[in-house]
Amino acid sequence: MKVLMKGNEAVAEAAIRAGCRHYFAYPITPQSELIEYMAKMMPKVGGTFVQAESEIAAINMVYGAAGCGKRAMTSSSSPGISLKQEGISYCSGAELPCVVVNVQRGGPGLGDIQPAQGDYFQATKGGGHGDYRIIVLAPASVQEFADMAAQAFDLADKYRNPVMILSDGMLGQMMEPVEFAEPATEDDLERLDKQHWDWCMHPNQDEPNHHHHEINSLEIDPVVLEQHVIALGKKFDRMEAAEKSWEEYNLAPDNEILCVAFGTASRIVKSAIDDLKEEGVNIGLIRPINVWPYPSEAIAAALTDKTKLVYTFELSLGQMVEDVRLAVNGKAPVEFYGKVGGIVFTPEEVKDKLKLALKV
């Protein structure tokens, strides 16, 4: 059955259904419906909701709960996500699975509260310190936003690493029909609870089965830390090899322009592409669904000898452009159009840019 729901609420509901029983966050617009939904629902499912005193506290509460092997989540919007970067780095260093949702707004600094994609660098290049990577899922609809909750937890558990869902104010505030997966059963919860028992903190036993598990990112001996970081690096390589995801839209051998856009921006671009198609112009789009790891090969494969231009559309000053350039690798010029400050471009504006480029 479909229900009409805001993205913020849908992702919260989906996380609960995916077995998340530990959620910690601090209010911020345009994410507050998520924390408010959790405040309302967590007590009903016997879960834990704590409104932390800050985003720094919230991510560290996640560190604690994830260290106990629980599916733990936090969410915020851009300024709060900046504060979580330290904790995300620690989670990655200590190899803790957890989910962080960013409902992006305009920045830098306090910025505004309207939709933006200016946290792309922070999300995909590692906003915290040290050698770490996180998988970043970028939804483009309320349904996808919701579906990504379970997906994010699965990936986090699989790799023992934080996973981020990178949405924005539009996806958070918008209502669309959404269909939910069946909620985790008691058996599922039991299984989830046990899955990390070989390393997480949990009730102990006497010898000989006594365990001593450490949740830690410190290794004072550089020789040992080197090995740890190299091992992390190999894990990140595995993530990169296995977790690329993208959507191909209207790709055709005669595309003269290939668009690249993710999340909210990609929806606007799709509208422009649909309109142009009615006017007889065929333009293709690659939408990275996961923005890290980045679907470089998909972009490269979409290029043909007809491709005159690769056009990147973003709600930022062009933070994804360098990833697109790396993927295109000089085979075609890469152009960029974006809006910033919480302003979202219209399909008409995108259409005009594409028409100008095609000189039609």
Added chain:
Amino acid sequence: MQVIATRPKSLTDVGFTYCPGCLHGVAHRLIAEAMDELGMRNQTMGIAPVGCSVFAYKFFNCDMAEAAHGRAPAVATGMKRARPDMHVFTYQGDGDLAAIGTAEIVHAANRGEHFSVFFVNNAIYGMTGGQMAPTTLPAMKTSTSPYGRDVDDIGYPIAVCEMLNSLKAPYFIERVSLLSPQDILKARKAVMKAMRYNKEERGFTFVELISTCPTNWGLDPLKSCEWARENMLPYFPIGNFRDKGAEGGDK
């Protein structure tokens, strides 16, 4: 024509952005009047918080800085240390000061920084639409305490004056209310005193102003004041906690 009342010089002519019945405007005016009366305007810098009063940097007619959420006392420390010949004040809400900014306020107070802090306590997060604040009363319903604040789960409201009063360094700590004209007159005196001490470089001065939030409490302005009087004042009693400048010194 006879002028009965004018805007203090220390307020700009930018219109307030507050909801009808909000008391932030009153608090602004008290601080501005103190600056005017003490002739401090040209030597004063203020810091706006993140909260409903985020635009206070537009309203006070002196140099103003906007800080990150909760960090005003740290920013103020930097400003005062960089320009010791100027006077500094911060203006903060309860979420800003007593949640995300608890570390900053405690340590600024503990260092006895030479600036004034005006702390507006309305027991809720106004700006973000009515979530629980560290000062939300027991059993009070907000959008993130939909079943009422459960003190066994999330703790009791933090009484900030009492907490800061456990520190040695602060020079002046007082809690006042904005809930009636009489209270406002008393509040005016406390604000004036804090700013005078500030001007005289006596030390860290702190005034908590008990306020309301008609919009997020869902009450009209008058009922909000009544509600606050009945519910907030018993928990947050008004009075002076510390006045090192008064006869008898430390209280």
Added chain:
Amino acid sequence: MKYEMICSGFGGQGALTVGKFLALAGMNEGKHVSWLPSYGPEMRGGTANVSTVISDRPVASPLVTTPDILVALNQPSLDKFGPDVREGGLIIANSDLCPGGFEREGVDIVFLPMNTIAKECGSIKVTNMVSIGALLSRSDVVKIESVKNALQELLAEKKPALLEANFKAIDEGLARGKA
């Protein structure tokens, strides 16, 4: 078919709810829908508006810039969005709060005194429902029954007393809109 709509009014007038019920009705008819509100402090007392798209195909952009239909519950909304309505589009406006009127060639404009009608139906709170009735008298974006079913579902439990006034307001809007 794809319908793009903007519903706008003062905060508290229920403009967002107009969009929500149309979207709910559309969803229950098996259509693709999206509902994207303006948000933030401007909503307190200022104008609140929502982009609603109802379509046979997946909704690409949920952002409406040239609406097929505009529901304007007050003058600022009419002034702001009226000029953007598509040629041949429809404007439903609340004459009680649009003293300045609005003139434009090439669009169908329906003025109804919605506050007055709502009060006649039993509550000023159902002003927005008058606009839904009026809209559906001129457009088949969704079926009237779908809207009523959605209302029934939502209100039957919580506020059954308001249900009748809501239905009455829709019917009245429908009748007067046709006239």
